[in-house]
Amino acid sequence: MLLYSKVQNNAIRKVIHLCNQKQIRFEVNDKLINKLSTKDNCYAIGVFKKQFNGLAQFDNHIVLDRPGDMGNMGTIIRTAVGFGIINLGIILPAVDVYNPKVVRSSMGSIFKTNIQYFESFQEYMNNFHNAIYTFRLDGKIELHKIEVNKSKAYTLVFGNESSGLPDDYQVLDDGIVIRHTQDIDSLNLAVSVGIAAHHFRSV
Known part of the structure; x- marks a missing residue:
């Protein structure tokens, strides 16, 4: 220090x-x-060693595909912890979660979070077998209509800020969409994660 x-x-x-x-x-x-x-x-x-503890098996996860905004990353970490999700998978390339901007915007929540980087989502799925819920603008199911199987851990998957999830995620599920007015193109990534995490905790 x-x-x-x-x-x-x-x-x-x-x-x-x-x-x-x-x-x-x-x-x-x-x-x-x-x-x-x-x-x-x-x-x-503060001077500390970066720690990547790996994600907990049989627990709920959030996975971010190629996130690029450091402020969003810190806010997502803080929000996820606030709704009880302390496992964060990140598909490369991505921001460094230990960048000072991320640490500051997480308000200390990063030190309560299990974080693991993956080269691809396939690598993630090879290691974890949660129920997968992808969030996409072309999703076919509205968030409020999702029925969550509480007997199995789930993974909420989000794309990056500019392009969302690639098309190859479409084979995983029908996709979930968070409806909003036509006055905007899309919601901020951190806001979307917060809405989804709150919904899945509440149902």
């Missing part, structure tokens, strides 16, 4: 207390913080 010497507010004092309590090494290093930080109001920087 790196700390900035010129700021000694309650937040910094709390960080120092937690570091001492958890035996986390910290140092005061203004020069290094100024070099690493991309924001002017950064007073502490």
